[in-house]
Amino acid sequence: MKPPKEHGVTGSLESIARGVRLGELDPVELAERAIHRAQQVSGLGAVVHIDVDGARQAAQAVAGTRTGPLAGVPLLVKEIIEVRGLPHRCGSRVFADRVGTSDAAVVRRARNAGAVIIGLSHSHEFAYGCTGTSNRIGPCRNPHDPSRMAGGSSAGSAAAVAAGVVPLALGSDTAGSVRIPAALCGVVGAKPARGTLPLDGVFPLSPSLDHVGVLTASVADARLATEVLGGVDLSTWSLPGAPTLGIPANPEPLDCSTTVGDAYSASIDRLAAAGASIVEIPLPRWPEMTATALDLQGPEANRVHAGRMADHAEDYQSDVLERLRAGAGISARRHERARHHAAELAATVDQLLRTVDAIVLPTVPVVAPPLEAKDVGEAGQRLPVREVLLRNTRPANLTGHPALSLPVPAASRLPVGLQLIAAENAHAFAVAEWVEQVINDERGAST
Incomplete structure (x- = not known):
C-alpha cells in the first residue's frame, strides 16, 4: 500500500531535471506543487519549515538558467544540516532562535546542481534517536499509518518522499538514521561510504x-543524487551478470517479526530465482559490533553537548538527555579501545565483502511500531524499541561501508526494507539496482 501523492512532484530526478533543461x-x-503538498500533509510533521519565498526565488533563478x-x-x-537564512534548530528548544x-x-552542491530547496525536514532531536518521536514540534508520523513511527532520525526526509512532497531529501546516518526511516516509510535510503558526501x-x-x-x-535517483552531491562516478563497476549475495550466518540480524521475516525470505527466493548466488557469510559477532559502536557514539555525543547540557538541560527531550548523560560514563580508555577495535572490525568485514557482491539482510526487524511504543516483539519476548530498530543498521556505520535500504513486497499495509551492504559505492548501487529491478519485475507480474 502506498500513501496518496495528490498534487506532489512525480517522476525520476533525471526526468525532472531533463524536462526543466529542455523547457518542458x-x-x-x-x-509550488511541492510547497502545496507539504502544506497538504502538514499533519505528518515531516516538514518543520517551508521556505516559500526562498523556494520561489530559487525556482525563478533556475527558470532563467535551466542548467544543472x-x-x-x-x-x-x-534540519541538522545548515542552510543559510533558515532555522538551524536541530529539532531542539536548545536552539530555538538559531x-x-x-x-x-552538501547544500551548496545541491544548489549549484540546480536543486530548489523547499524547506527543512523533521529530525529526532540532534539526530540522537531512531524513532522520530522526540522533537520540539512533536513526532513525525508515518504516511502509511499516522499512528505509527516514521523512524529516525531522518524521519521527515523519509516521510516527505513517501508522501510525495519531494523526490529527493537529505538526511544523516550515524547508526541507521537514513535507512531505518526509509524502511519504515517504504522509500530508498542510501548511506554511501564514509566521506562520500561532505x-x-x-x-x-x-x-x-x-x-x-x-x-x-528509486535506487537510480539515489545513485544520481550521490554522484552529483558527492562528485563521484558510480559507473566505474557494473555487474557482469547476476550477483553473488551473502546472507548473514549470524542469528541476530535474521531475528525478525513474522511479517519482516516472510518478506525477507520471499525476496531472497526471488533473487535466487533470477540467478543470484546465495551464500552464508559469518560476520563478526553482532553484540561485539553493537558494543563497539556504542562505546564510540556515547562519549562523542556527550562531548558535543557537555557545555549545553549544563545550562539547558530542561530544553532537551528527555530521551535524548538520558542518552547524552549516559555517554559520560564511558571512559576515554574504553573509547580509544573501541576506536582501534572498529578499525579491526572494518578490515574483517572488508575482507568478507571481497567474497560477495553484497550482503543482504532485513533493514529493520519489525514494521513501523506505534508512536507510543516503548518495546516491541511477541508476548514474553519484548525488547526496547530502540534496540530492535537499530539492530541491523549499526554495523555499516562502524565499518564505513556503503549501505542502502530499498522497499520489498510484504503481506502488510506497512513497508518492509531490504538492506544491502557492499565493499564500495559502485558495487552497492549496481547490486541495489539489480535487486530493485527483480523486485519490480515481480511486482509487475503479480498485478
Missing part, C-alpha cells in the same frame, strides 16, 4: 560514525 517543465510550478544535473528538483534538507549563517557543503555544516552526533545520505523513490 517549469521549475516554479514544480516548487538536478535542475528544478525540489529538495528538503534535514538561524543558519552559511550553507553546509559533513561540513552538519551538526555532529558522533564524528567517528556520522555519514550524510539521501532519500529517494
Whole structure:
C-alpha cells in the first residue's frame, strides 16, 4: 500500500531535471506543487519549515538558467544540516532562535546542481534517536499509518518522499538514521561510504560514525543524487551478470517479526530465482559490533553537548538527555579501545565483502511500531524499541561501508526494507539496482 501523492512532484530526478533543461517543465510550478503538498500533509510533521519565498526565488533563478544535473528538483534538507537564512534548530528548544549563517557543503552542491530547496525536514532531536518521536514540534508520523513511527532520525526526509512532497531529501546516518526511516516509510535510503558526501555544516552526533545520505523513490535517483552531491562516478563497476549475495550466518540480524521475516525470505527466493548466488557469510559477532559502536557514539555525543547540557538541560527531550548523560560514563580508555577495535572490525568485514557482491539482510526487524511504543516483539519476548530498530543498521556505520535500504513486497499495509551492504559505492548501487529491478519485475507480474 502506498500513501496518496495528490498534487506532489512525480517522476525520476533525471526526468525532472531533463524536462526543466529542455523547457518542458517549469521549475516554479514544480516548487509550488511541492510547497502545496507539504502544506497538504502538514499533519505528518515531516516538514518543520517551508521556505516559500526562498523556494520561489530559487525556482525563478533556475527558470532563467535551466542548467544543472538536478535542475528544478525540489529538495528538503534535514534540519541538522545548515542552510543559510533558515532555522538551524536541530529539532531542539536548545536552539530555538538559531538561524543558519552559511550553507553546509552538501547544500551548496545541491544548489549549484540546480536543486530548489523547499524547506527543512523533521529530525529526532540532534539526530540522537531512531524513532522520530522526540522533537520540539512533536513526532513525525508515518504516511502509511499516522499512528505509527516514521523512524529516525531522518524521519521527515523519509516521510516527505513517501508522501510525495519531494523526490529527493537529505538526511544523516550515524547508526541507521537514513535507512531505518526509509524502511519504515517504504522509500530508498542510501548511506554511501564514509566521506562520500561532505559533513561540513552538519551538526555532529558522533564524528567517528556520522555519514550524510539521501532519500529517494528509486535506487537510480539515489545513485544520481550521490554522484552529483558527492562528485563521484558510480559507473566505474557494473555487474557482469547476476550477483553473488551473502546472507548473514549470524542469528541476530535474521531475528525478525513474522511479517519482516516472510518478506525477507520471499525476496531472497526471488533473487535466487533470477540467478543470484546465495551464500552464508559469518560476520563478526553482532553484540561485539553493537558494543563497539556504542562505546564510540556515547562519549562523542556527550562531548558535543557537555557545555549545553549544563545550562539547558530542561530544553532537551528527555530521551535524548538520558542518552547524552549516559555517554559520560564511558571512559576515554574504553573509547580509544573501541576506536582501534572498529578499525579491526572494518578490515574483517572488508575482507568478507571481497567474497560477495553484497550482503543482504532485513533493514529493520519489525514494521513501523506505534508512536507510543516503548518495546516491541511477541508476548514474553519484548525488547526496547530502540534496540530492535537499530539492530541491523549499526554495523555499516562502524565499518564505513556503503549501505542502502530499498522497499520489498510484504503481506502488510506497512513497508518492509531490504538492506544491502557492499565493499564500495559502485558495487552497492549496481547490486541495489539489480535487486530493485527483480523486485519490480515481480511486482509487475503479480498485478
